Amino acid sequence: MLKTILHINPDKTLSHIAPEIYGQFSEHLGRCIYDGIYVGEDSDIPNVKGMRKDVVEALRALHLPVLRWPGGCFADEYHWRDGIGPKENRRRMVNTSWGGTVEDNSFGTHEFMELCDQLDCEPYIAINLGSGTVQEAAEWIEYMTADGDSTITNLRKENGRTKPWHLKYVGIGNENWGCGGSMSPDFYANEYKRYQCFCKNYGDNKLYKVACGPNAEDYNWTKELMSRIDHLQANGISLHCYTVPGDWEHRGSATDFSDEEYYSTISNALHIEDIIKKHLAIMDEYDPNHDIDLLVDEWGTWYNVEPGTNPAFLYQQNTMRDAIVAAASLNIFNKHSDRIAMANIAQVVNVLQAMILTEDTKILKTPTYDVFQMYKEHQNATLVESYVADAANRINEPVISYNDISIPALSESVSVTEQNGQKLLTITLSNTSLTDSLSVELELPIKYSFCGKASVAMLHAEARAYNTFDDPDRVRAFETEEDWNGNLQIVSLPACSVCRICCYVS
């Protein structure tokens, strides 16, 4: 058994954890929107205004804060006017980003806003900068958010929506260094400034504008972009960072992987922390007051698609390995919540590291779903200081070594909320070892003690275990209540596990 000590200081509050860190992403890609979310009102699958009831209900339980749409790469070929008005008149287009399927535009702005209403979440719209026009972008914002008697707002009213919608988050372009137009950073920065200038605030609606930031380790993009924009033009810049077990040519199977691939996946996922730190350091040079946030608005695992499925649909299974990636990534985002304002795992249903998979009338919740369920208590809480080992060294030990890969056994973060005059701690832990359990001694400062019942949720299974439509609860978190007292408490984490503890301290 491995052992470590986690020091927790409830008095050392560090940053507010934006609920948006627990955000999601939906794209017109494969079976994410159609089948996964939207089946149409005439479907035999129970739905409300075309949205699958089972999927909406499952997502509501996650307290999903924000949903990004319509892409992804698709955003830069999407023309919003194609997706409004009577469905039979909507333009049928070829989705050239994702397999050349015919997109009938039956899910458009009104349907997306309806979905956000049903999910009780903020919409996050990605505007077409790659193949659109400034006028088109400006009019989309007007269509969604303006009141009054203009031709555009009257069009919205004719289409059934009298009041403007509330819209805060607007991304201007997507991956414009790649699928969004193969632009150089200086060219994009100029385009961004022109587009953002015409994305207006109407009435009380205040936009939060996001510029297309870097791909993973492209530090030059961040430097060039940050040197050309300021906080009056952008509230945040995005970062896209996916985890692959090897490299993009050798992504491997989602379910059938070696121990080495497991450890390389976790190691690559943990590497996002270095990437974030380096981008933040560059941002600091140009924005020392931290007026511009970082939004990791695409992240997650990316494997080969499930055998027999369309390679352009990016449909992959989801194992306990993905749960460890999700837990470790969310702990990292929590730890950097002073600068990270949002993160959106890719993607919510049926694509990449999904929360939910669907097959006709059936759905299953993946192990990643359970992690988001367990971590939801961090939303809107305050990050507090927590660290492994002694105060002088803060070395995250023990370390797991496999061939030339070394990763810390423990991933952790701790937050606090005040409830009825008491402090409620949420402690999230993950043991990354495939073989050894990990004993974690939680240590509070001497003046504090754990008081009363602790709710302990545990998710653990063999790394390759996953849920199927015939066995949908094979990997599932379970919750127990334990009596905790004193300022020291030992938690035993089985190999390959994720744990969330909620307990009062005083």
Ligand code: AHR
């Ligand atoms: O999430 C799938 C794709 O990954 C998105 O469309 C794109 O932005 C990224 O490359």
